Amino acid sequence: MKLPSERELSEQHSTTRVTIREALKLLETEGLIYRENRRGWFISPPKLRYDPSVHGRVSFVDYARQQGFQPSTQLLSIKLTVADRYIASEMQIAVGKPVYQVNRLRSLDGRPVLYEQMLLRADLLPNLDRFDLEGSLHALLRSEYKMTVQKADFEISVSILPNDVAQALAAPMGVSSLKFQRKYRNQHGEIFEFDHELWRHDAISINFDINN
Amino acid sequence: MKLPSERELSEQHSTTRVTIREALKLLETEGLIYRENRRGWFISPPKLRYDPSVHGRVSFVDYARQQGFQPSTQLLSIKLTVADRYIASEMQIAVGKPVYQVNRLRSLDGRPVLYEQMLLRADLLPNLDRFDLEGSLHALLRSEYKMTVQKADFEISVSILPNDVAQALAAPMGVSSLKFQRKYRNQHGEIFEFDHELWRHDAISINFDINN
DNA sequence: CAGTGGTCTAGACCACGCA
DNA sequence: GCGTGGTCTAGACCACTGC
Numbered sequence: 001m002k003l004p005s006e007r008e009l010s011e012q013h014s015t016t017r018v019t020i021r022e023a024l025k026l027l028e029t030e031g032l033i034y035r036e037n038r039r040g041w042f043i044s045p046p047k048l049r050y051d052p053s054v055h056g057r058v059s060f061v062d063y064a065r066q067q068g069f070q071p072s073t074q075l076l077s078i079k080l081t082v083a084d085r086y087i088a089s090e091m092q093i094a095v096g097k098p099v100y101q102v103n104r105l106r107s108l109d110g111r112p113v114l115y116e117q118m119l120l121r122a123d124l125l126p127n128l129d130r131f132d133l134e135g136s137l138h139a140l141l142r143s144e145y146k147m148t149v150q151k152a153d154f155e156i157s158v159s160i161l162p163n164d165v166a167q168a169l170a171a172p173m174g175v176s177s178l179k180f181q182r183k184y185r186n187q188h189g190e191i192f193e194f195d196h197e198l199w200r201h202d203a204i205s206i207n208f209d210i211n212n
Numbered sequence: 213m214k215l216p217s218e219r220e221l222s223e224q225h226s227t228t229r230v231t232i233r234e235a236l237k238l239l240e241t242e243g244l245i246y247r248e249n250r251r252g253w254f255i256s257p258p259k260l261r262y263d264p265s266v267h268g269r270v271s272f273v274d275y276a277r278q279q280g281f282q283p284s285t286q287l288l289s290i291k292l293t294v295a296d297r298y299i300a301s302e303m304q305i306a307v308g309k310p311v312y313q314v315n316r317l318r319s320l321d322g323r324p325v326l327y328e329q330m331l332l333r334a335d336l337l338p339n340l341d342r343f344d345l346e347g348s349l350h351a352l353l354r355s356e357y358k359m360t361v362q363k364a365d366f367e368i369s370v371s372i373l374p375n376d377v378a379q380a381l382a383a384p385m386g387v388s389s390l391k392f393q394r395k396y397r398n399q400h401g402e403i404f405e406f407d408h409e410l411w412r413h414d415a416i417s418i419n420f421d422i423n424n
Numbered sequence: 425c426a427g428t429g430g431t432c433t434a435g436a437c438c439a440c441g442c443a
Numbered sequence: 444g445c446g447t448g449g450t451c452t453a454g455a456c457c458a459c460t461g462c
Contacts, residue, residue, distance in 0.1 A: 040429075174237075
């Protein structure tokens with residue numbers, strides 16, 4: 001699945017590295033190939049089909065397996081912190097309220113595709129850090145805290161991978177990404193979770209139905 | 213809203229055009245600036261917030277106006293054709309069945325942001341080409357054909373603007389795009405419309421709610 | 425340590441937008 | 444017809460990967 005080196009390609013096509021790189025970047029934007037930082041160019045695997053309407057009910061691991069991928073999750077960090085002005089306003093809580101910040105990395109067949117940052121209200125979910133956070137978070141919230149998702153707000157846009165995230169995904173700077181911003185409300189209408197998900201743009205397609 | 217020329221920028225920053233262009237392309241991928249083919253670089257306006265869950269009920273023109281944009285629609289072409297194998301399979305009709313193909317270009321404040329290709333079953337929507345197709349299509353279907361959307365299937369992914377579409381959007385080759393593929397079913401469960409929408413990636417964010 | 429991708433220089437020519 | 448962006452050449456050095 002690895003392409004020949006850029007120097008090799010430029011000789012084969014009697015052109016220069018600059019030109020070859022431009023062509024490779026077109027294919028990258030198109031989603032056909034991707035890079036791992038300083039390791040080379042690779043053919044992109046098929047996209048994961050992601051259905052936001054079942055999110056919170058069906059776990060990443062389950063639907064990835066259904067589609068023939070070997071998924072894995074790595075907990076990067078968890079810390080107890082407090083809401084700054086931005087977080088407080090988005091989560092509709094007071095500035096200074098305690099929140100857990102959980103960062104995870106998710107991979108398909110060993111390829112990192114998703115960087116997840118989750119902010120969770122610590123007052124509603126005490127001692128969250130004592131649990132195993134590499135599995136399904138929503139299954140955990142259901143079984144340990146009787147917390148279920150009543151409503152989810154999504155905002156999806158195309159942007160760039162921030163530098164730290166690019167590093168975590170072994171991606172070079174400037175790779176485009178699909179950004180999910182998500183808020184979950186529980187049965188009482190409280191926003192208990194506020195997430196940022198950053199996907200490699202070539203790793204995902206979003207599929208869902210709307211009924212009128 | 214126009215940036216200085218690339219040559220000017222490279223002098224100002226004591227570097228070469230190649231390097232400046234790389235930097236500009238980073239900002240382009242990030243969505244902060246955009247190009248119009250051979251006309252220069254411009255600051256990107258705010259994104260249109262698009263809610264797929266109200267699509268079919270609220271028109272492009274209406275929600276664009278609500279957000280302070282001046283929307284416009286241009287009919288590029290309409291023709292009566294027949295379903296090839298791909299279209300037939302996607303629309304669940306027989307190969308050779310008649311379909312209207314409608315192509316439209318939509319702009320915000322004079323900036324082309326969306327290329328729309330719609331395929332509509334001609335047997336269910338006879339003489340569609342006699343109507344004004346620069347307004348809301350679904351309003352037309354409702355009033356003239358008593359056709360309402362019961363269910364909509366979405367597939368959203370990031371890709372590149374195809375060359376002909378890039379040209380229509382006055383975009384250079386290789387600009388990334390957000391692709392919507394959409395199927396509408398009527399009250400009888402028939403797929404009467406199959407769309408491809410290509411958005412400039414920096415012109416749109418998708419916002420919607422899911423209720424469990 | 426050899427080879428890779430990431431970054432950069434200093435030019436060049438062409439096609440097109442604009443006046 | 445001038446200036447623009449789009450494309451290309453022929454090099455270079457560095458930081459890092461993989462052996």
